[in-house]
Amino acid sequence: MPWSREDLAARAARELADGFYVNLGIGIPTLVANYIAPGMTVVLQSENGMLGMGPFPYEGDEDADLINAGKQTVTELPMSSYFSSADSFAMVRGGHIDLSVLGAMEVSESGDLANWMVPGKVVKGMGGAMDLVAGVKRVVVVMEHNSKDGAPKFKSKCELPLTGANVVDLLITDLAVFERASRREPFRLIEIAPGISRQELREKTPAHYLE
Amino acid sequence: MPENPGSSVLPHGKVYPDAVSALRDILKDGMTLMAGGFGACGVPENLIAAIRELGVRNLTFVSNNAGLDQFGLGVLLQTRQIRKMISSYVGENKEFERQYLAGELELEFNPQGTLAERIRAGGAGIYGFYTRTGAGTLVAEGKETRVVDGETYVFEKGLVADISLVKAWKGDTEGNLIYRKTARNFNPPMATAGRVTVAEVEELVEVGALDPDQIHTPGIYVKRIVAGKNYQRLIEKRTVRPRAGSKDALVA
Numbered sequence: 329m330p331w332s333r334e335d336l337a338a339r340a341a342r343e344l345a346d347g348f349y350v351n352l353g354i355g356i357p358t359l360v361a362n363y364i365a366p367g368m369t370v371v372l373q374s375e376n377g378m379l380g381m382g383p384f385p386y387e388g389d390e391d392a393d394l395i396n397a398g399k400q401t402v403t404e405l406p407m408s409s410y411f412s413s414a415d416s417f418a419m420v421r422g423g424h425i426d427l428s429v430l431g432a433m434e435v436s437e438s439g440d441l442a443n444w445m446v447p448g449k450v451v452k453g454m455g456g457a458m459d460l461v462a463g464v465k466r467v468v469v470v471m472e473h474n475s476k477d478g479a480p481k482f483k484s485k486c487e488l489p490l491t492g493a494n495v496v497d498l499l500i501t502d503l504a505v506f507e508r509a510s511r512r513e514p515f516r517l518i519e520i521a522p523g524i525s526r527q528e529l530r531e532k533t534p535a536h537y538l539e
Numbered sequence: 540m541p542e543n544p545g546s547s548v549l550p551h552g553k554v555y556p557d558a559v560s561a562l563r564d565i566l567k568d569g570m571t572l573m574a575g576g577f578g579a580c581g582v583p584e585n586l587i588a589a590i591r592e593l594g595v596r597n598l599t600f601v602s603n604n605a606g607l608d609q610f611g612l613g614v615l616l617q618t619r620q621i622r623k624m625i626s627s628y629v630g631e632n633k634e635f636e637r638q639y640l641a642g643e644l645e646l647e648f649n650p651q652g653t654l655a656e657r658i659r660a661g662g663a664g665i666y667g668f669y670t671r672t673g674a675g676t677l678v679a680e681g682k683e684t685r686v687v688d689g690e691t692y693v694f695e696k697g698l699v700a701d702i703s704l705v706k707a708w709k710g711d712t713e714g715n716l717i718y719r720k721t722a723r724n725f726n727p728p729m730a731t732a733g734r735v736t737v738a739e740v741e742e743l744v745e746v747g748a749l750d751p752d753q754i755h756t757p758g759i760y761v762k763r764i765v766a767g768k769n770y771q772r773l774i775e776k777r778t779v780r781p782r783a784g785s786k787d788a789l790v791a
Contacts, residue, residue, distance in 0.1 A: 378721050385779055390774055392580065392773060393719045393722040412724065413655040413728065454627060456651035462670070463652075490676045
């Protein structure tokens with residue numbers, strides 16, 4: 329049985345370590361915050377200019393001046409700080425963020441990521457995704473193994489325009505988890521969803537990976 | 540300048556009586572402007588309304604987003620005063636989409652961090668810089684790239700504007716500014732990158748009222764300042780959690 333969205337978020341949360349500074353993308357990556365292990369301190373960065381992002385506010389406590397990168401109302405914590413977008417991305421590009429969890433439309437076997445643009449469709453922009461994959465120490469991608477029409481998303485080569493070339497370190501799909509030890513090495517299958525055979529996974533995965 | 544030199548609406552030093560008077564004598568057709576803000580947060584609403592009122596056209600705007608249909612730069616899209624946007628994400632604006640698809644509006648996408656750094660560089664007198672962001676993507680097309688120690692870097696130029704529009708929480712008559720929470724966003728770098736920077740603030744105070752140790756934007760960058768009014772405090776995506784003890788106490 330494929331893993332659920334919640335399973336994927338929980339699996340991504342296992343990549344966190346105490347003291348990490350982390351940036352979470354929109355969608356399933358946002359859910360990762362709900363699975364931070366009790367007792368573990370993880371500081372969430374919001375690239376519009378905040379470290380130490382707290383949970384959603386209680387109803388009635390929303391502050392129009394306090395939003396995350398997805399434009400949702402959030403709260404501050406005792407350790408929070410605010411800064412400009414220029415400082416925020418200096419942090420990102422400068423390698424000060426330990427881990428980023430992002431969604432994807434396609435990932436290639438060489439770690440290329442496409443998640444911002446479909447030619448022929450309205451393009452909304454890349455936002456901060458290109459900066460995050462270029463600068464964050466470790467990039468974790470969470471996505472469905474196949475698109476809604478069944479097309480594979482982990483491929484030998486991305487067909488969509490790239491967000492970054494050779495930037496993905498760990499890929500978590502609803503069928504399996506693939507990791508590589510460095511950006512010079514191929515992905516290796518490290519976990520498989522219950523009830524999914526290795527052969528079925530092969531058939532659904534055009535990308536080359538080690539077993 | 541105000542038509543009647545003897546009236547009480549004369550500027551006093553950097554302080555202008557309202558947004559229209561702060562822009563009227565400097566704003567021209569075809570100018571490049573920067574506008575602070577991220578989503579609906581930290582947007583110079585009063586100055587944008589003044590541009591609508593002054594009716595100039597063919598403007599290029601450097602701004603992370605393009606506003607909403609009835610808010611922020613969206614109001615200048617409605618009036619067709621914008622010719623080109625330099626932005627990183629323009630998702631929430633139907634009129635923007637329509638004009639772009641009809642070829643009426645030019646659009647240049649920059650990665651958000653590259654946009655912020657181009658503005659910072661422009662304000663700091665740095666002609667350009669090399670960044671890993673965008674290497675191997677469409678963003679690098681037509682730009683110089685350089686390989687250093689096995690990494691590919693893309694050359695990006697600094698950005699300056701004829702006029703920068705910024706929104707702060709508090710400001711004094713010298714132009715010193717303090718922002719509030721995530722409403723800071725693009726405002727501080729943009730304040731440095733305008734040939735003329737005009738600030739609007741929620742609260743305008745006399746010099747000495749702000750703690751010099753807490754100033755985010757020093758007054759040297761701000762040429763004109765106005766006290767804004769009628770802030771909408773708009774929230775794009777209201778997300779809340781129920782208070783403990785309520786029936787559906789689930790965190791999304």
